[in-house]
Amino acid sequence: MRQDVAARECLSRRNSPAVERVIRLHAVAQVNEELRRNYSEEVVQLMKIAVIGLGYVGLPLSLQFAQSGVTVLGLDVDTNKVDALNRGNSYIKHISESTVATAVKQGSFSASSDFSRVAEVQAVIICVPTPLNKNREPDISYILNTGKAIGRNLQKGTLVVLESTTYPGTTDEDLRAVLEIGSGLEAGKDFHLAFSPEREDPGNPNSKVASIPKVVGGFTPECLRRATELYSKAIKTIVPVSSCRAAEATKLLENTFRSVNIALVNELKVVYSEMGIDIWEVINAAKTKPFGFMPFYPGPGLGGHCIPIDPFYLTWKAREYGQHTRFIELAGQINTSMPEYVVRRVAEALNDRQKSVNGSKILVLGLAYKPNVDDERESPSYVLMEKLQARGAEVAYYDPYVPVIRPTREHAHWRGTKSVAWNQETISSFDLVLIATNHACVNYEELGAWAKLIVDTRNAMVNVTTAEGRVWKA
Ligand SMILES: NC(=O)c1ccc[n+]([C@@H]2O[C@H](COP(=O)([O-])OP(=O)(O)OC[C@H]3O[C@@H](n4cnc5c(N)ncnc54)[C@H](O)[C@@H]3O)[C@@H](O)[C@H]2O)c1
Numbered sequence: 001m002r003q004d005v006a007a008r009e010c011l012s013r014r015n016s017p018a019v020e021r022v023i024r025l026h027a028v029a030q031v032n033e034e035l036r037r038n039y040s041e042e043v044v045q046l047m048k049i050a051v052i053g054l055g056y057v058g059l060p061l062s063l064q065f066a067q068s069g070v071t072v073l074g075l076d077v078d079t080n081k082v083d084a085l086n087r088g089n090s091y092i093k094h095i096s097e098s099t100v101a102t103a104v105k106q107g108s109f110s111a112s113s114d115f116s117r118v119a120e121v122q123a124v125i126i127c128v129p130t131p132l133n134k135n136r137e138p139d140i141s142y143i144l145n146t147g148k149a150i151g152r153n154l155q156k157g158t159l160v161v162l163e164s165t166t167y168p169g170t171t172d173e174d175l176r177a178v179l180e181i182g183s184g185l186e187a188g189k190d191f192h193l194a195f196s197p198e199r200e201d202p203g204n205p206n207s208k209v210a211s212i213p214k215v216v217g218g219f220t221p222e223c224l225r226r227a228t229e230l231y232s233k234a235i236k237t238i239v240p241v242s243s244c245r246a247a248e249a250t251k252l253l254e255n256t257f258r259s260v261n262i263a264l265v266n267e268l269k270v271v272y273s274e275m276g277i278d279i280w281e282v283i284n285a286a287k288t289k290p291f292g293f294m295p296f297y298p299g300p301g302l303g304g305h306c307i308p309i310d311p312f313y314l315t316w317k318a319r320e321y322g323q324h325t326r327f328i329e330l331a332g333q334i335n336t337s338m339p340e341y342v343v344r345r346v347a348e349a350l351n352d353r354q355k356s357v358n359g360s361k362i363l364v365l366g367l368a369y370k371p372n373v374d375d376e377r378e379s380p381s382y383v384l385m386e387k388l389q390a391r392g393a394e395v396a397y398y399d400p401y402v403p404v405i406r407p408t409r410e411h412a413h414w415r416g417t418k419s420v421a422w423n424q425e426t427i428s429s430f431d432l433v434l435i436a437t438n439h440a441c442v443n444y445e446e447l448g449a450w451a452k453l454i455v456d457t458r459n460a461m462v463n464v465t466t467a468e469g470r471v472w473k474a
Contacts, residue, residue: 024242025242027224027240027242031228031238032240034225034228046071047122047123047233048070049071049122049124049125050073050117050118050121051125052149052150053127054127055129056305057163058074059090059095060200061163063099063100063103063109064210065233067234070234071107071108071109072108073117074109074110075111075118076111085100085110085111086111088100092374093373115152118150118153119155122157122159123158123159123226126146126161126163126164126175128143129142130143130164130310137316138166140166140174143162147179151178151180154182154183156185156190156191159192160193161193161194161227164198165251165313168248168317169245171248172187172219172245179191179193187219192218192220192227193244194216194218194247195244196214196217198251199213199254202304203370203371203372203373211236212235213236214231214238216228216238216240216241217241217242217245217246219244228240249314252310252311255306256325259335260327262302263335264331265279266334266338268298269298270341280297283296297458299338299458300338300342300380300457300458301339303370303381304370304377305377305378308335311325315329339383341474342436342455342474343357343391345455345473346434346455348472350453353453361393362432362433363395363396363397363398363434364396364434364436365437367379367419367436368381368437368439370437372401376402378410382410382414385414386411396417396420398420400422400439400441403418403419404416405417422443422446427447428450432453432454432455433451433455435454435455435460436457438459451470453472454466455473457473457474
């Protein structure tokens with residue numbers, strides 16, 4: 001313990017980077033040691049926290065803390081969400097109403113739009129969006145606005161943790177600055193600051209917040225200790241790292257890894273297709289290798305709030321250091337070229353039937369960006385619908401999880417468009433069905449029997465027997 005005090009004193013005097021790194025690694029080792037000894041006594045202490053941003057990340061995290069004996073105040077600028085939650089309703093498909101209602105009834109969770117209530121809590125976790133702006137540069141305005149709202153109400157001793165995915169330096173530079181200016185307090189001295197990336201796996205029923213290891217980096221060794229203590233209340237395995245930047249960089253590595261590997265199989269899909277080889281068969285064979293291989297699957301392009309966006313946070317930051325992220329750029333090029341490839345395959349399939357895209361009725365099956373979720377943000381289905389429409393096709397979509405298209409910034413003109421019904425008369429009225437998302441609840445046997453022509457970007461029809469030339473892979 002004396003060593004720890006000495007370490008913190010050293011750190012507050014601002015040593016050389018090499019010495020600071022030694023101190024930070026020492027702090028990580030200490031936290032690991034404390035984790036081994038288990039925090040159980042401190043864990044049972046009553047605690048009240050705020051989670052800001054009650055979306056796909058913030059809401060499940062709030063409920064996990066609420067189920068673990070912590071009192072959670074959920075804060076969001078969207079009053080519709082706040083009202084829904086306080087009524088015990090859920091607006092996310094995989095979060096049940098009963099989980100929300102139970103937490104509200106027990107008093108372990110409540111929602112509000114009153115940010116002055118940050119003054120009531122011991123810790124604040126920020127889960128707000130981090131999109132790209134129209135020039136594809138990081139837009140951290142949501143983080144900064146949240147930081148300003150917290151700063152005005154920040155009390156001494158509070159822990160502030162950022163979870164939104166972002167470039168290294170956001171927490172200890174950008175967020176720290178707005179918090180310090182707003183509160184007049186000093187990070188690492190008057191309040192604690194940390195970064196801990198979220199690892200949500202939407203659509204995976206076996207993915208539980210409590211069992212996914214949580215990486216945590218602190219602004220100082222004491223910040224790390226506080227953040228570890230907080231997350232230990234709700235999450236089984238904590239992975240301390242030496243700084244906020246190391247934690248921020250960890251998340252970017254994870255998402256870049258996915259983006260690059262998806263680009264690889266997307267490229268091989270096109271190459272192998274020209275050779276008459278089916279990429280799906282190849283991946284299924286390759287994944288039998290018991291070591292050194294991990295399967296990734298091709299698709300119509302990238303979607304969602306993470307993989308198409310996060311790596312470009314790093315690209316932007318790397319430029320400040322005169323560095324280029326060539327893998328990220330190349331993966332981005334390949335992945336964003338996929339919708340164009342798919343549209344070409346649609347044209348080939350129609351051409352085979354003496355039809356053109358222009359004037360054809362095309363149904364896009366699946367608007368969500370991945371199977372079994374209701375999240376259609378950044379979905380390549382929008383790009384496909386727009387490209388087909390631009391070529392003169394009459395386009396509709398079917399998605400049981402997205403019955404009507406919500407307002408979106410990027411694809412505003414689809415707002416209010418409704419999913420078609422699932423029945424033989426409707427499905428057979430289209431010249432072609434383009435499978436963009438392979439929701440498990442879709443009856444692919446029925447699709448095979450009803451649809452005149454199918455272009456399949458997800459290998460969804462692999463086990464369905466259809467007439468020769470009815471299904472085209474893309
Ligand atoms: N969705 C995922 O699977 C996932 C996984 C890992 C990491 N992330 C990251 O987590 C962060 C949040 O993503 P999400 O998917 O939960 O986003 P989301 O859009 O589902 O939720 C964000 C919430 O923040 C609210 N909000 C916006 N500005 C606010 C403000 N100033 N103050 C308070 N609330 C505000 C919005 O109303 C919304 O409810 C992003 O950085 C994202 O990259 C997301």
